[in-house]
Amino acid sequence: MSAPATSTKVAAEGGTVSPRPAKPAWIRVRAPGSAAHAETARIVRQHGLHTVCEEAGCPNIGECWAKRHATFMIMGDTCTRACAFCNVRTGMPRPLDPGEPARVAQAAKELGLTHIVVTSVDRDDLADGGSAHFARVIDALRASSPSTTVEVLTPDFLRKAGALETVLAARPDVFNHNLETVPRLYLSIRPGARYFHSLRLLQRAKEIDGRLFTKSGIMVGLGEAREEVMQVMDDMRSAGVDFLTIGQYLQPSPRHAAVQRFVPPAEFEALRQIAVAKGFALVAASPLTRSSYHAGDDFAKLQAARSATQA
Structure with missing residues (x-):
């Protein structure tokens, strides 16, 4: 799984331009165009919301939006970090919108979501990293759609004391924080983050609320070695992570980190089997796997796995 190193700095860091390679057949997806997709887009626009589906250029948007599944990205469309893999814009964000939690809740209700994933940009500019805003969104969802289960995909809340506790006090059903890549690549791929801090965040989430499902994901194709992925x-299992996702990194633009390798589906299946053997309750591994892809179905599988273990 390893590959020769390539200079892959983002433009904001003065990096080089890396032309995007042609995608293999197993990566290509059909362009969106269904009536349900258009209706999902209309609801998102009507409520003035952002989705990670659009901002991050997710390849699964056509499939997910056709099923009226959208992953809301709260706290604006501008991130305070400049990760080399991410397509979300970087800069100084605007102040938080106090009306956003209610609009997210209303949009989720109109879409008929039974399981919702809420993520955000990094907000290092806020004293609490935006954790109280996360909690307000969860509360609004609970009030509007009591039967809807809530999954949060949060930033790392680096140097934000008490932020994790604030989010968990609102009692989400799934707490997700992605490690994204192997420790060796953090400096070039995720320079604003710290691997062991992110790992500890996941561990603390499980310590604070044992009933909580915890989840994390990584990308492959960035030059990592198979042994590093293992x-x-x-590390994730030591931190008590229940659910692991593994997907192919896709280069958003020539100014993002270059794809070092397209990993074939058979290797994803091999990684999935290894992860299952290591004790994860659930593993999703495929070229198009993303954190919120099939999240509702996967939550049901997690519940079934826990029930079987308890029985």
Whole structure:
């Protein structure tokens, strides 16, 4: 799984331009165009909301929006970090919108979501990292759609004391924070983050609320070695992570980190089997796997796995 190193700095850091390679057949997806997709887009626009589906250029948007599934990205469309893999814009964000939690809740209700994923940009400019805003969104969802289960995909809340506790006090059903890549690549791929801080965040979430499902994901194709991926799996299991996602990194633009390798589907299946053997309750691994892809179905599988273990 390893590959020769390539200079892959983002433009904001003065990096080089890396032309995007042609995608193999197993990566290509059909363009969106269904009536349900258009209706999902209309609801998102009507309520003035952002989705990670659009901002991050997710390849699964056509499939998910056709099923009226959208992953809301709260706290604006501008991130305070400049990760080399991410397509979300970087800069100084606007102040938080106090009306956003209610609009997210109303949009989720109109879409008929039974399971919702809420993520955000990094907000290092806020004293609490935006954790109280996360909690307000969860509260609004609970009030508007009591039967809807809530999954949060949060930033790392680096140097934001008490932020994790604030989010968990609102009692989400799934707490997700992605490690994204192997420790060796953090400096070039995720320079504003710290691997062991992110790992500890996941561990603390489980310590604070044992009934909570915890989830994390990584990308492959960035130059990582197979042994490094397996070590990340072990680290996650030591932190009590229940659900692991593994997907192919896709380069958003020539100014983002270059794809070092397209990993074939058979290797994803091999990684999935290894992860299952290591004790994860659930593993999703495929070229198009993303954190919120099939999240509702996967939540049901997690519940079934826990029930079977308890029985």
